[in-house]
Amino acid sequence: MAVDFLSDEQAAGFGGFPDEVSAEDLERFCWLDDADLSVVGRRRGMHNRLGFAVQLITVRVAGRFLTDPLAVPWPVVEFLAGQLDIADASVLKLYAQRGQTGYEHAAEISIVYGYADFSDPASHAELRLFLEARAWTSSEGPVRLFERTVLWLRERKVLLPGVSTLTRLVIEVRAGANDRLHSMLVDAAGPALILELEGLLRVGEGSRLTAWERLRTGPSRVSVPELLRQLERLGRLRALGDGTIDVEMIPEGRMNALARYGLAGKTSSLRELSDQRRGATLLCAVRALTSEVADDLCDALDAIVTERVLRKAARESSAAQLKSLPRLSKASLQLAKAAKTLVEVLDNTEYSGAEAASVLADQVSLPEIRAALEVVNEVVNPDGTGADTATEMMRRFATVRSFLPALAAAAPFGATAGGTPTLAALTALPEVLDGRKKDPAEVDLSVLSPAWQRLVTVAEEIDRKAYTVAVMEAVHKALRRRDIFVVGGRRWGDPRAR
Secondary structure, rough: OOOOOOOOEEEEEEOOOOOOOOHHHHHHHOOOOOOHHHHHOOOHHHHHHHHHHHHHHHHHHHOOOOOOOOOOOOHHHHHHHHHHOOOOHHHHHHHHHHHHHHHHHHHHHHHHHHOOOOOOOOHHHHHHHHHHHHHHOOOOHHHHHHHHHHHHHHHEEEEEOOHHHHHHHHHHHHHHHHHHHHHHHHHOHHHHHHHHHHHHOOOOOOOOOOOHHHHOOOOOOHHHHHHHHHHHHHHHHHHHHHHHHOOOOOOHHHHHHHHHHHHHOOOHHHHOOOOOHHHHHHHHHHHHHHHHEEEHHHHHHHHHHHHHHHHHHHHHHHHHHHEEEEEHHHHHHHHHHHHHHHHHHHOOOOOHHHHHHHHHHHHOOOOHHHHHHHHHHHOOOOOHHHHHHHHHHHHHHHHHHHOHHHHHHHEEEOOOOHHHHHHHHOOOOHHHOOOOOOOHOOOOOOOOOHHOOOOHHHOOOOOHHHHHHHHHHHHHHHHHHEEEOOOOOOOOHHHHHH
């Protein structure tokens, strides 16, 4: 039968030899050094020397003495017999004729090699402290904790007890650590918050889903409505106030384990938990979900700005430039022809000023030159290609207007010293859009590029469309640099927090 959390196979293999022992394992684990041979050689009779050696290797490999000292794989016996120059390994059968001999040899091995009994109070107390610390600080399961317990005993030469003794100890220690964890979390949250969290598991009127199921439903696509839904989710989660709870003394790994169960478990399963465990699980799950939603919000913002504004504007700006190349080429040739004629006339010193003007008038058509200049001024932006892209971006004002003011009003972001001016520009956006701030001196335009500053300032007033799109680009750049970060996020959170 399985012993609690151990399988039948794990329980049967505890504290014994494996069914098959390879030649490499024999060389590695069953070798007797000179000191071992000296201790073994003090036994009288080949069967006693071989039996003593078998018990010595048994405690090293299995971590304890076997009830039947001869219950070891036969290759082990033959390998030890060869080291002791015993030709017939079957003499080991004589070792069992006097049962007391095995106990005497086990006691001597324990004294000579420093093995302690599990019942030793000092060893038992030290092991319990180790288990309690491990169970409290890590989220390891009972099997893993059991394996670490066995390793701890083996490293300190403490003889392994029965498998049921260790499993009961592991279960007891883990239960105590879990009770302590749940109690500390519930006490830190307070009864009001716990009551509000448990209310998330109830189905509201006219709904088929609980509030918790709706909250933990992630984004299904990248779109502005989905971005606004993530913003609403984040606001609802932050309104619960779990972020203000002091959980500094509680291991993060333990809270993450509770959070994973709360986020993945069915609502019916969460309802069936004990009161303290249910409250602690919901608290950790809400904390983790808040960070997850904050990152989802920034993922959606980054995707929308990159794909629907920046790259689309850059593509259309490039397309417009390519489309205008034939006109630009023709106008450039006309201007080059006129410039060449002008240079030839100016280089000819025989012409007077009036004669030079007459020659130019005959060879160059002023209307054509004016038309070519208009084409060049129209196509070639004196501020460079960045200004062309900015102009194209302004055509996406409706898209930006649909989500950026909501982000500014919700204020989910924080900023480093380098990102504070950009965040201030985002905070001022609602006032600029509703006309409360019109003077460029009332807002900090230094976070905007020179091309944007020229577009934003029109007739000594702020162009609301240009300002909105410019702030969006500045916020996006600062967010990618983490000069601006989403409060409580992990991937998009404060880099200084790590």
